Amino acid sequence: MAIAKNMPILPVQAYTSQDWFEQEQQYIFSRTWQFAGFVEDLSDPGDYLTLQAGFNNILVLLDEKQQLRAFHNVCRHRGTQLLRASGKGKKFLTCPYHDWTYNLDGELTAVPERKTQFPDLDLKTLCLHKASVGIWRGIIFVHPEPDADSLTDWFSPVEPYLGPHQPEKLVEYVEGRARHEINANWKIIVENYIDGYHLAHLHSETLFMYDHRQQETGFVGNHFYFYEPLAKDYLKGIEDNSPLPLIDHVPKDKIGAYVPMLFPNLGLSETESSWSTFYVIPVAPDKSIVEIRTKVMPVSDWRYLMQEWKSWNYFRHRKWDKYGTGDADDPLASGDFMAEDIYVCEQQQRSFKSPYFSIGATAKDLEQSVYQYQRNVQSYVEQRMS
Numbered sequence: 001m002a003i004a005k006n007m008p009i010l011p012v013q014a015y016t017s018q019d020w021f022e023q024e025q026q027y028i029f030s031r032t033w034q035f036a037g038f039v040e041d042l043s044d045p046g047d048y049l050t051l052q053a054g055f056n057n058i059l060v061l062l063d064e065k066q067q068l069r070a071f072h073n074v075c076r077h078r079g080t081q082l083l084r085a086s087g088k089g090k091k092f093l094t095c096p097y098h099d100w101t102y103n104l105d106g107e108l109t110a111v112p113e114r115k116t117q118f119p120d121l122d123l124k125t126l127c128l129h130k131a132s133v134g135i136w137r138g139i140i141f142v143h144p145e146p147d148a149d150s151l152t153d154w155f156s157p158v159e160p161y162l163g164p165h166q167p168e169k170l171v172e173y174v175e176g177r178a179r180h181e182i183n184a185n186w187k188i189i190v191e192n193y194i195d196g197y198h199l200a201h202l203h204s205e206t207l208f209m210y211d212h213r214q215q216e217t218g219f220v221g222n223h224f225y226f227y228e229p230l231a232k233d234y235l236k237g238i239e240d241n242s243p244l245p246l247i248d249h250v251p252k253d254k255i256g257a258y259v260p261m262l263f264p265n266l267g268l269s270e271t272e273s274s275w276s277t278f279y280v281i282p283v284a285p286d287k288s289i290v291e292i293r294t295k296v297m298p299v300s301d302w303r304y305l306m307q308e309w310k311s312w313n314y315f316r317h318r319k320w321d322k323y324g325t326g327d328a329d330d331p332l333a334s335g336d337f338m339a340e341d342i343y344v345c346e347q348q349q350r351s352f353k354s355p356y357f358s359i360g361a362t363a364k365d366l367e368q369s370v371y372q373y374q375r376n377v378q379s380y381v382e383q384r385m386s
């Protein structure tokens, strides 16, 4: 089966056509656990957030008893979205269209003109539709189905391959939140995320702190796992070399980069000094958004300054710029590995339109993860279509 290994699993249309996109919305994103936020985003009753999960807009809130609840964010009257974005301290959920009002348990409590015009309307039959919600590693996940399979069962097989990080003990570096609009299909971004082959090449000047030859990768079910140790010279003086304070609960023999991609679209990046979520949101066949949130050690600003200062020695001789052009407008000269990745993702998306496009994979071992991911996407859709 050597030939099959090199053949692309998914056709070009999987990355360009509206039909494929809608199928994935229906059979993948409407039917998997989706990232909603961090536990600390909701702290008091009535705090809420909203998200899109496939065809479903979902709202997550803390009810009066501080319990997490998830509902489909559509009014039972005419389907208008009830709440927008996120917010604090809601006592009731009122639809902007006709002021139908629900309590935090999703029960319809008030319909204007009811007494005069619809005295027989039974409010109990018009509760908000429930969705499933759960917490794993300090992350809130939502599933559009009310009786979804257990979140714990979904992630437990991949847990042995994750970092020893305890995200609950870290704090979010809020200024470091990033949102990238990328002109590429969501799968291109995921495939780039799990592709270990390009790390030593595209990122030769930006990710030199890790030993890319020592990658350990694989799949557990649909989830992808990835680990690589720190580069020897970086590790040797890591206490000084790290630009951020080290995560103190990661034992020295476990230090490295753990970069899993949880099916279908949530990457984690668990390193010696930070813990990040990388959430890929499909917007259109050729458009996606990536939202990144990062947690770090809860220590003083002074410690951060000191650490940055100490790490200067290790980083000061680096040029960061792949071709040394110094061109400020060139993503390949940015010194930012995310800018480098966005560049190649958008280039691949553009190439799909060329009649000369084809995939000539040679790295059977290193690109196997990309093929396996495509197989997983395909079989997830097929199983649910049949």
Ligand SMILES: [Fe+2]
Residues within 6 Å of the ligand: 192, 193, 198, 199, 202, 203, 337, 341
């Ligand atoms: Fe990359």
